Amino acid sequence: MKTPTVPRGTPKALWPAVALTTVTIAAFAFAPVLSLGQLDLGVTLLTYLTIAQAWNVLAGFSGQISLGAAAFMASGGYTTALILIHTGLPWPLALLGSGIGAGLLALLLAVPLLRLRGDYFAVGTLAVSVALQALLSNWNWAGGASGLTLPTERIPSGGNLYQIAVLVAALAMGLALYVRHSAFGLRLAAVRDHEAAAAGLGVSVYRHRLAALVPTSALTGLAGAVIAFQFVVISPDGVASVNWSLNAVLMAVVGGAGTVLGPVVGVGVVYYGLTRALQDQQTLSLVIEGALLIAIVRFAPQGAWPLICRAGRAPIARRRKPTPGADTVPDAIPRTPEHV
Amino acid sequence: MIRTTHRRAYALAGAALLAAAAGCAGNASSSSGSSSDDGPIVIGTSISLSGNTVLNQIRDGYLLAVEQANAKGGLEVGGKKRKVELKVLDNRSDTNTMIQQVRSLVLTDKAVGLLGSCCQQNIDMQGQADALKVPLVMGALPIELLPKGKGYTWDSFQSLADGAKDFFEVAAGAKTNKKTLIVTNNDAQGISTGKLWAGTGEKAGFAIAATKSVPTGTTDFSDVIKAGTSSGAQVLIASMTPPDCFAMWKQMKALAYKPKLAIGLQCAQTPGWGSLGKLGNGTLVQLNWSDTAGLPDTDLIVKKYGKKYTNLTDLGSVALGLHEATILMDAISAAGSTDAAALNKALAKSTTVSAQGPVKFVDNKSVSPTFIGQWEDGAIKQVWPAKGGSPLASLSGLG
Amino acid sequence: MSLDVLAAGILAGGLYALIGLGISLVFGVLGLMNLAHGELVIGGAYLASLLVVDSGWDPLLALPLTMAGVALIAYPLQRYLLTPLLRGDKSAPLVATFGLSLLAQALFQGGFGTHPKSLPAPYATSGISVLGLRIQTIYLIAFGLTVLLCAVTHLVLTRTRAGSAVRAASADPATAAVLGINVPKVYAMTFAGAAALAAAGGVLTGVAQSFTPSSGMPLLLTGMAVMALAGIGSVGGVFLAGVALGVLQSVSVQLFGGGMRDVVVYLAFFLVLAIRPQGLFRKAAG
Numbered sequence A: 001m002k003t004p005t006v007p008r009g010t011p012k013a014l015w016p017a018v019a020l021t022t023v024t025i026a027a028f029a030f031a032p033v034l035s036l037g038q039l040d041l042g043v044t045l046l047t048y049l050t051i052a053q054a055w056n057v058l059a060g061f062s063g064q065i066s067l068g069a070a071a072f073m074a075s076g077g078y079t080t081a082l083i084l085i086h087t088g089l090p091w092p093l094a095l096l097g098s099g100i101g102a103g104l105l106a107l108l109l110a111v112p113l114l115r116l117r118g119d120y121f122a123v124g125t126l127a128v129s130v131a132l133q134a135l136l137s138n139w140n141w142a143g144g145a146s147g148l149t150l151p152t153e154r155i156p157s158g159g160n161l162y163q164i165a166v167l168v169a170a171l172a173m174g175l176a177l178y179v180r181h182s183a184f185g186l187r188l189a190a191v192r193d194h195e196a197a198a199a200g201l202g203v204s205v206y207r208h209r210l211a212a213l214v215p216t217s218a219l220t221g222l223a224g225a226v227i228a229f230q231f232v233v234i235s236p237d238g239v240a241s242v243n244w245s246l247n248a249v250l251m252a253v254v255g256g257a258g259t260v261l262g263p264v265v266g267v268g269v270v271y272y273g274l275t276r277a278l279q280d281q282q283t284l285s286l287v288i289e290g291a292l293l294i295a296i297v298r299f300a301p302q303g304a305w306p307l308i309c310r311a312g313r314a315p316i317a318r319r320r321k322p323t324p325g326a327d328t329v330p331d332a333i334p335r336t337p338e339h340v
Numbered sequence B: 001m002i003r004t005t006h007r008r009a010y011a012l013a014g015a016a017l018l019a020a021a022a023g024c025a026g027n028a029s030s031s032s033g034s035s036s037d038d039g040p041i042v043i044g045t046s047i048s049l050s051g052n053t054v055l056n057q058i059r060d061g062y063l064l065a066v067e068q069a070n071a072k073g074g075l076e077v078g079g080k081k082r083k084v085e086l087k088v089l090d091n092r093s094d095t096n097t098m099i100q101q102v103r104s105l106v107l108t109d110k111a112v113g114l115l116g117s118c119c120q121q122n123i124d125m126q127g128q129a130d131a132l133k134v135p136l137v138m139g140a141l142p143i144e145l146l147p148k149g150k151g152y153t154w155d156s157f158q159s160l161a162d163g164a165k166d167f168f169e170v171a172a173g174a175k176t177n178k179k180t181l182i183v184t185n186n187d188a189q190g191i192s193t194g195k196l197w198a199g200t201g202e203k204a205g206f207a208i209a210a211t212k213s214v215p216t217g218t219t220d221f222s223d224v225i226k227a228g229t230s231s232g233a234q235v236l237i238a239s240m241t242p243p244d245c246f247a248m249w250k251q252m253k254a255l256a257y258k259p260k261l262a263i264g265l266q267c268a269q270t271p272g273w274g275s276l277g278k279l280g281n282g283t284l285v286q287l288n289w290s291d292t293a294g295l296p297d298t299d300l301i302v303k304k305y306g307k308k309y310t311n312l313t314d315l316g317s318v319a320l321g322l323h324e325a326t327i328l329m330d331a332i333s334a335a336g337s338t339d340a341a342a343l344n345k346a347l348a349k350s351t352t353v354s355a356q357g358p359v360k361f362v363d364n365k366s367v368s369p370t371f372i373g374q375w376e377d378g379a380i381k382q383v384w385p386a387k388g389g390s391p392l393a394s395l396s397g398l399g
Numbered sequence C: 001m002s003l004d005v006l007a008a009g010i011l012a013g014g015l016y017a018l019i020g021l022g023i024s025l026v027f028g029v030l031g032l033m034n035l036a037h038g039e040l041v042i043g044g045a046y047l048a049s050l051l052v053v054d055s056g057w058d059p060l061l062a063l064p065l066t067m068a069g070v071a072l073i074a075y076p077l078q079r080y081l082l083t084p085l086l087r088g089d090k091s092a093p094l095v096a097t098f099g100l101s102l103l104a105q106a107l108f109q110g111g112f113g114t115h116p117k118s119l120p121a122p123y124a125t126s127g128i129s130v131l132g133l134r135i136q137t138i139y140l141i142a143f144g145l146t147v148l149l150c151a152v153t154h155l156v157l158t159r160t161r162a163g164s165a166v167r168a169a170s171a172d173p174a175t176a177a178v179l180g181i182n183v184p185k186v187y188a189m190t191f192a193g194a195a196a197l198a199a200a201g202g203v204l205t206g207v208a209q210s211f212t213p214s215s216g217m218p219l220l221l222t223g224m225a226v227m228a229l230a231g232i233g234s235v236g237g238v239f240l241a242g243v244a245l246g247v248l249q250s251v252s253v254q255l256f257g258g259g260m261r262d263v264v265v266y267l268a269f270f271l272v273l274a275i276r277p278q279g280l281f282r283k284a285a286g
Helices: A011-033 A036-061 A069-086 A091-113 A118-138 A158-181 A183-193 A195-200 A205-231 A242-255 A262-276 A283-299 A304-319 B002-031 B056-071 B095-107 B119-132 B160-173 B188-203 B222-231 B242-254 B271-280 B298-305 B312-335 B340-348 C003-030 C037-055 C059-086 C091-112 C137-159 C161-171 C173-178 C183-208 C216-230 C235-256 C258-275
Strands: B041-047 B075-077 B080-082 B084-090 B113-115 B136-138 B153-157 B179-185 B207-214 B235-240 B261-266 B284-287 B365-367 B371-376 B379-384 C127-130 C133-136
Touching: A011 A158, A036 A069, A036 A158, A036 A183, A036 A205, A036 A242, A036 A262, A036 B095, A069 A091, A069 A118, A069 A205, A069 A242, A091 A118, A091 A205, A091 C258, A118 A242, A118 C216, A118 C258, A158 A183, A158 A205, A183 A195, A183 A205, A195 A205, A205 B119, A242 A262, A242 A283, A242 A304, A242 B095, A242 C091, A262 A283, A262 A304, A283 C059, A283 C091, B041 B056, B041 B095, B041 B312, B056 B084, B056 B298, B056 B312, B075 B312, B084 B095, B095 B113, B095 B119, B113 B312, B119 B136, B119 B153, B119 B188, B136 B312, B153 B312, B160 B188, B160 B261, B160 B284, B160 B371, B160 B379, B179 B188, B179 B222, B188 B207, B188 B235, B207 B222, B207 C258, B222 B242, B222 C003, B222 C235, B235 B242, B242 B271, B242 C133, B242 C137, B271 B371, B284 B312, B284 B379, B298 B312, B312 B340, B312 B379, C003 C037, C003 C059, C003 C133, C003 C137, C003 C161, C003 C183, C003 C216, C003 C235, C037 C059, C037 C091, C037 C183, C037 C216, C059 C091, C059 C183, C091 C216, C127 C137, C133 C137, C137 C161, C137 C183, C137 C235, C161 C173, C161 C183, C173 C183, C216 C235, C216 C258, C235 C258
Parallel strands: B041 B084, B041 B113, B113 B136, B136 B153, B153 B365, B179 B207, B179 B235, B235 B261, B261 B284
Antiparallel strands: B075 B080, B284 B371, B371 B379, C127 C133
């Protein structure tokens, strides 16, 4: 296993950063030429990308597998709705409030959550999200089981909403890029791969796990606000549904967890290949979706993106001398092999 | 080496994204006009066909209505006959999927009208109809439960008040001590149902001994049953999902709580109630349709689906779907246009007479008839209105 | 506080424990979070319905056969699908079991339809009086059977050669493999055993309540709650945790009303997890 060198001056991050900025500006500028249907679809896809990427940073790069995205979606959606309904504040402040609210919730929950390791963390986050959903259903001030309706005249829609979704998704992509290419990310990977060794080298495990949990939760909260703007009506069944958490995991894993572009591919594959393509198939859709998920993790356990990378690199590899370790994923932080 | 692959990878992905975006943009100009002139008129529904709730019967009713309309050459819009295309999407009982599908039906497929399916999802769908300003015709949501929206949702279904009135008339004819126990799920529908039935019961001279609400998925009802036995309530009203009622009926029998009259709102409507065997005998159920009531299109429904669905509640769901879709298509014909505002105006003046009787919307709501049925050996018999129905049997399953 | 209700809570806890035991075993030994556990439970109920509904067997007679049947289906799934995945990324087996759960739901829908089903038995709707308390017979049977199955599981794990192989593989699979233990086989046996326990829970659930193709998810959450309360590695802990969960539900329903039941249960679940990550009924890891 080769030792990764600490990046300095990060020339490696330059090109991806340029690419991200270009794509963001292009996507942003596309808004006027897109139809209403495409804008709406764009918002959906970008929101999924945001939560899948946030999950990816938390789980793929920092090793904290979460099943709690729904909790932060819900906190973001409800914060925005309650601010808009009960105060005269404009939507940008409500959006900001959602991010801050979800971040604070994460900070608060970190006290108990960060005591948990591995799969226990997953169970803990799942418990948080189910408890929050039950609480919202019983909380009459927040609309109880029927939920809340946002004031339509004071929220962004169409092209504006799409552009907000582009910016939020770009933030998520930017965070992933930063983590992928920074010394901070390298320390996170060390905590992920070998906690005791990382601690021995003077890396504060608690602070690094916290530093991954809080911003990813804030991003998920922003995604919740975007969904509230899009759906206009939010209810515990919808915005707090555990399906958000499952989708975040599915998309990131199918695309390739621990890689920057994996979630992008995963959103495409899961949303188009499964959700949309199968929506008039009934029982058969369950069969195909189940079988596909199993096939992907069985035969492409690192996800679709690394597979595509390898396919794209094959011509070069043939021209050059085969390098040892050439099958490591180019885009991922190297992972120490597990036992067995 | 790593650096070059990186650059290649990112360039590749960037190019792919741009190409996808460009492809989408190219699509835009070609698809936007599809529903406006000569093509079929698109109506859409997001309905649960898998997961917790499966509503194949309502979907079959929609399809029957569309088939009928297209057999006559379609609907006349702007002086031309145009066929109707119904888009049915399965939302797997998931609220988020439903919302996303409704939005894509309207924004991408240019559906001019929507059909609502059932229950709580109807309430969430109303928010979308109002936000997208597209008419939505729904049933299976008792009219009292339709929230006050912005006027794009039209609900033609039975009224909780009628159901309660009929039930208490049936109950007054049976020999009970008039003490009543009400148990509902604690969602919006359950809680409103509980309040309304309690009010009607008190007016009809019944005493509400206790009202309990339980979360969906409850399996231990000992607390509710305790309230029944300690108050001696002989009339039981349950408004819950089927699995909850199954568990409660078994537990009631085991714990020897013996009401004399019990109605299972929502839950006893499932044909699966028959799998309770004798235990389910005598349980009352509220019906939206009966084959002996002389409603329009009864023969059509029985002829087409009488073999596939043998149960009154299933055929009632087919009737419901047929009824909803007919209301929407009649309004398109009446408006002579697919414009949302014109369609909404036509719906307000709807005079459709379909599988659930005549329609007349007041405040977006139109009442359809209510029947009370009773389970007996795996089948439901109509017991109210007494005319055309069978006599009320005892609640032998729990006795 | 009504004693009838408390008694019903304790007895219902027996069934929770049985559902939690399988998921806890798989998680403890294999480190696998099995999202298809609910479907193993429901699969047991459906398999039993073939014998009970269609051939008129008594559910308790069908129970051992059902347990064996579900275990036979589960063994190759672990051996040839899930075990190879355990070597890679932690989230891969999670996704695979989610895929299995979808497949199983489709199978139930296709094979048995979507209407609720239930397993008829005379003891499903009979009750007995003990010390003036009225108790539902099926829950008493379920409680007894859970005690029995917990005891058997405990004895197998602590007193048999197979059990010590399981414990070795659980503690350190690499070392166990060096010592000549066939770790993949041990994993598959454990998974099959857990599936058999799940199937038993399914038959009892089918008799006491009802089941549909999508009933698995709430059962999975119940199982996870039990596991979290119990902590890993103690069969007795799982049993106590199931009972504690049943009591907690009963008490919260009486104190706060039925609507708040889930809030109380999941908050308690979370708090226990946070304050004692090793579980309520287990000493801190030494």
